Amino acid sequence: MTNQRKPRGPYRKSAQRREQILQAAYEAVDEYGERASLHDIAARVGVTQPALTYYFPTRDELLIAVLERWDVQGRALAGASGEDQSMIDGMVAGTRHTTDHPGLAKLFVTLSAAATDPESPAHGFFAERYRTLAAEVTRDVEEKQRAGAIRADEPAEHLARAVIAVLNGLQLQWMHDPAVDMAAIAETFTRMLAPPGGTGGAQEPEQPPIGP
Template identity: 50%
Template sequence: MSSQRKPRGPYRKGLERREQILRTALEVFAQQGDRGSSIQEIADRVGLSQTGLLHHFGSREELLLAVLKRRDTLDTEVTEQPRSSGEAVAQTVRHNMEQPGLVKLFVALSAAATDPAHHAHGFFTDRYGDLVSLLTHGLEEGQRSGRVRDDETAEHMARLLLAVCDGLQIQWLLDPSVDMAALVETFNRMCEAAGDATSPDQVE
């Protein structure tokens, strides 16, 4: 019987250092977003120069992308047993409202990534493709069970839910009084089948 060996020596230390930088970057960006001084502040907190810090990621852009990837992973972990994928989206949005800097970073990087030559283009293309597929599947399940309206296609509703989330992020950054999660829940109710009142949020 063989077992997977854990990294040792310099390689293991490098992975641990990279993880430390990523955790610190999440804290800094969650608080203030991608400001000119952000990289220097992260470097100061972990006791490295900017050059030494970026060595672990290859470039500033790759660090920003790693932060967003980790945010997505953490968003999945904080979701509390939702009744539906629509409710999971609302929970994620409410969690993100506590991290305005990361929302600002996401909005800026996703807009820049519409350029096919941008380093994050592939990440966002895959991310939206996966989310559309996941939400469409959930909505189709809801249609089959009679909880979700079936006079619109599941994929259209899935894409609209993502568009609602993205548009609300911009509105919220401009006006923090906007309750993004409550508005996502409103959209979820609009996707309910007529006469179905079993739950305030039935987007599967």
């Protein structure tokens, strides 16, 4: 991934070492969450802690790199459902990305909240991340509105930001109570994205209406 131009010699070795450290950090956070120690990460790769800080000068830089990787994987997972699929697959994949990796999900929420402070080292990463994500999801919603698969009576950007908000908010609820069924609630939400009136390729609800 980091060797797009296939460099050789010392640089390649350096890039490989960086990649090893990043992967070890990813696995350590996946396992222990925010408590993953630099000591443990260095030990996994077989380097000293000073060697580790040569590649990632601060703990925050390493954690942000871990989150970037997690984010890329999450988008790949959501995108793997393909252009012609409903948004349901992407959202359910998004919830699975959370529930399968609680350590990473927790780090994401904690850092994301702390990063609203402009002085936080992760501030730039998250500000850019939300901007890019909102733009991407908005384009996706626009396409699906044109195809009649998503309601076109509301602005695409509002729907896109609501999608992102629901996933973030459900993640928070699930972290406080693992019994919260994120995937089922996300499915309810995707059905609310269908055009009102139930035409135009909208999915019919599978759950029976609940009565008084």
